[in-house]
Amino acid sequence: MKSSLRSIGDTAARFGLKTNVLRHWEDVGLLKPERDGAGRRRYGDDDLVRIAVILRSKAAGMSLEQIAVLLDDDHGPQRHRVLQEHIAELDRRMEEMRRSRAMTLHAFKCEAHDITRCPHFRAMVTDVLDGSGTWRSMEPSQALP
Amino acid sequence: MKSSLRSIGDTAARFGLKTNVLRHWEDVGLLKPERDGAGRRRYGDDDLVRIAVILRSKAAGMSLEQIAVLLDDDHGPQRHRVLQEHIAELDRRMEEMRRSRAMTLHAFKCEAHDITRCPHFRAMVTDVLDGSGTWRSMEPSQALP
DNA sequence: GTGTGAGTTCATGTCGACATGAAGTCAAGT
DNA sequence: ACTTGACTTCATGTCGACATGAACTCACAC
Structure with missing residues (x-):
């Protein structure tokens, strides 16, 4: 080798x-x-x-x-939990991206003057709006280098 | 209303x-x-x-x-292109996440001392390694607030 | 032996997305 | 009238992930 x-x-x-x-x-x-x-x-x-x-x-x-x-090559007991949490977060993110994609796709095809006034579009975000609790989903940011 | x-x-x-x-x-x-x-x-x-x-x-x-x-409520001709590009980028990202998830899942189940030495694991990143060109995928970063 | 180019450390600057604080305005309750 | 609390603007600080530059060392071609 x-x-x-x-x-x-x-x-x-x-x-x-x-x-x-x-x-x-x-x-x-x-x-x-x-x-x-x-x-x-x-x-x-x-x-x-x-x-x-x-x-x-x-x-x-x-x-x-x-x-x-x-x-990290530390195989302690907490590592398993961290990785599991990690996969769960990836899943959450992918779900958000699916929704975001659907949203963008509609914005793409919709001919409404202001997208935010299109009823179909509004329907796509009602869970964020009406889920009367706090909208939680900590996420990254930043753009293309 | x-x-x-x-x-x-x-x-x-x-x-x-x-x-x-x-x-x-x-x-x-x-x-x-x-x-x-x-x-x-x-x-x-x-x-x-x-x-x-x-x-x-x-x-x-x-x-x-x-x-x-x-x-932006500007319905100019370039908007269509921007949105299309946007959806394409979401798709690229989702694909990356799918790969990343598989990778993490293996790291989760693998018992190798150092994951980077596990052959299965290495196989998952060979395209990044051997795609002899430059690995391009400009992306975000940052953590939980 | 002297550039040239790639390497080194250490310090400081940049950029996006806020966080924090100062100093002042405003309406409503006691 | 006066405090309280939510609001306002404007300035400055923070954090992650680098970018940039200064000052230096090193191996090698000529």
């Missing part, structure tokens, strides 16, 4: 990232690449896998902190 | 939000509630619908800027 080691530049380029991103992820504890004699980072195969996991998880909207839990 | 007007406090409470959030959304152009004689914000039914849309869209991981496009 040849665990060929790559430089930070090569590794970053491979994923279309900038080198400072990899350093940042290391700062927050997501990566721990080896170092050569001169103190330079050398990325092995498992580092590549970890980077792939980070990218995939980020694409799913997870924070670096959450991803850290996923990558 | 009685368009009962509510105060910012009532409106915020109804959605479990703080008042400054509604003011912020107004600052960035997502809301335009009426004002009473004394300059206080009065939220009507369409404002409530808009808030519901914002919450639902945020839960789907969209930025306020993106949501602004959705709520």
Whole structure:
């Protein structure tokens, strides 16, 4: 098993990232690449896998902190609970996205002057409106880099 | 159709939000509630619908800027394209989440010492690793408030 | 042996989405 | 009249996830 080691530049380029991103992820504890004699980072195969996991998880909207839990090799009892909670959150998010998609699709096809006045459209958000309690769904934000 | 007007406090409470959030959304152009004689914000039914849309869209991981496009009542020709692009992005995201869920589920059940060394797990991210080009999928971030 | 280019650390800036606080206005209750 | 509480604007702080820049080291081509 040849665990060929790559430089930070090569590794970053491979994923279309900038080198400072990899350093940042290391700062927050997501990566721990080896170092050569001169103190330079050398990325092995498992580092590549970890980077792939980070990218995939980020694409799913997870924070670096959450991803850290996923990558943490601590198999304590609370880890199971955290991962379970994690999957549940992904499911909640996907459900929200399905609803959001339906909403957007209608806004796309509807010819009403102001969408917010279309009865079909209003019907799609009534649960948010009338669920007289508090609308809870903590979520991320931010845009395209 | 009685368009009962509510105060910012009532409106915020109804959605479990703080008042400054509604003011912020107004600052960035997502809301335009009426004002009473004394300059206080009065939220009507369409404002409530808009808030519901914002919450639902945020839960789907969209930025306020993106949501602004959705709520914009300009029916110009480019709007159609923007909405279409939007739906496509939601689909991409959902696909990523599906993969991410599968990944997490395996991490949940796998007993390997270090997950990144499990062959099944590695197989799940090979497309990210070997898709020799650049891994593109600009996405959001951030955590629970 | 001297650039050149990639690497290093450390400090500070940016951006989105609010949070927090100061200072003042306003209507309603006692 | 006076306090109380919800409202107003405007300024500044926070947090996550980087971006940017300064000052330096290192291996290698020429």
